[in-house]
Amino acid sequence: MPSLDQALRAALDSRQPLLADLHQQGTDCYRLFHGSQEGAGGLTVDRYGPQLLVQSFHTSLERDALLALHQLVNERLGVDSLLVYNDRSQGNSRIDRRDPVYQADEQALADLTGHEWGLTYRVRGRHAGQDPLLFLDLRNARGWVKAHSAGKRVLNLFAYTCGVGLCAAAGGAREVVNLDFAEGNLAVGRENGALNPELPPMQFIQSDYFPAIRQWAGLPIAQRRGHKLPSYPRLEQRQFDLVLLDPPAWAKSAFGTVDLLRDYQSLLKPAILATAEDGVLICCNNLAKVALEDWREQVLRCASKLGRPVRDCQVLPPAADFPSLDGNPPLKTLILQF
Template sequence: MQALLNVVSQITLSEDVQRVFHGRGGLYPGSEQWSLDWFAPVWVLTSFKPVNDAELAQFHIALEARWQAVAPGVPLNWVFQSRVPGEAETRLMAGSVPEPHVVTEQGARYIVHLMRGQNHGLFLDMAVGREWLKNHALHENILNLFAYTCAFSVVALQGGAAQVVNLDMSQAALAVGQQNHRLNDLPAKARFLGHDIFKTWGKISKMGPYGVIVIDPPSYQKGSFIATKDYIKLIRRLPDLLEPQGHVLLCLNAPELDSQFLHSQVAEAAPSLKFVERLANPVAFADIDPEKSLKVLHYQKLE
């Protein structure tokens, strides 16, 4: 835990959301269980192993001391989240959490829910992917698969997209996505489809072809998507959905599956797609083994 406490002692404040400590990357031996995120004005400490009260108290003392130095007179707000299988919990440890809770990233605003479930509404490790899309969205028709709360759609429209089609099985997540669009005063150029992707190809095709497609699925979600058997079904559809010279981002956040997993599936199911680059992850998410971290692969249709 000492590496985490060392980072806490050097915290500086940022208006944007950010990962402050990423123990899971393996660069801090002995602190692999910990991550610390800033969702202004709330800190979120996450542990992937059981934690005792003494450890939480030690963290609180360190955070409170640093907070008084960088934000004197401002209440300290922090939340603890346990990600231990079978013992998952989220606990408010100090202060309060705004409701609604609106955070910012690279000029965009998003609603997050720190006290509900394990996912907060914005995946911080995808920041570079969002920036890439914003820079490649101008005048494009964009398909956002597994849209979740539609952060990709927000930045695409900020980047001048002609249209964004957001598709996700979760109506609740899409409802937050619609709130995010209103929050950013975006033009009414987004569609929100709460459907099973594998049963919606006809509708998806009719709204195409697409200049950019983003595929950011869960790696394993029973009844929805299992990467090892379902990803290739998506890849097989891409040549027919993409415009000539169209782009696709294939995203995968599964430590047990490396980049070659996606490369092999593209070679088999969509050989007309050419690999362009793997997007870098945010510096804060550095990993001793990059193949165990988030993979975001950029491909382009050849013809």
């Protein structure tokens, strides 16, 4: 197995054509090293504008190796990046921020901005959550939305920090609705909107997925016997021209369970019904253990059973900064044309 230095140099070499294209299109947020596929399992190196975010998920990275990595990236990119190292290999890494390996500078941990597809995004190396505020592997999907949103009513489900909504607004959508359960995520989405003041305003709805999507789809909201449901926003039944469904792998609430492995259909069915007759639904599944073809068949079968057969189904793979040796990347994206 190659050393980390050798693996990193090979990864940077392979990305040169991609980075040139990304820089030309106004993008300075991308993955520089995808360790599980490039020789150092559990290690990722991402650029977010002026910040270099290094994260280890299996074992801690030694300080000398971290600093050598930082120096090499700076030399190759011709930048003086601000280093943030998140060691996520320990069980309490979400709350333990003692940073025994490397203390990031205050400037590196300040509110920064990065860019993708010519748009500006909020960047924080550390925040109340643990994941970066922009998931880089969804960049191609955001680009597709930006290129196909003109005049459309767009619904961004599980919106997180609303990057898809921002791209829809930039692409000329006549309406953009972002739905997420966490107000903190939507707050960053509002920041992203404010960082791009030339764009039309977006809508933000804080709600559990199930009551919101089932109201839009015209379906009843189930209630377990003897259990009173929490309050939720009341919404009118309606459809959207372009819907993006990018759920987490698993989550549970009083309204239902998100389970991409065992019950994708409970998420998919109402999303299909909330998509216009001639609309587009982009659906994602980020579970590595789910095979693309099996999932694709499941999705198409669900649509057919609803009387909404798919006219065209396109697979949209992640960009080349997320290589997959077996051709089966964890993130799978389907573009369904009804």
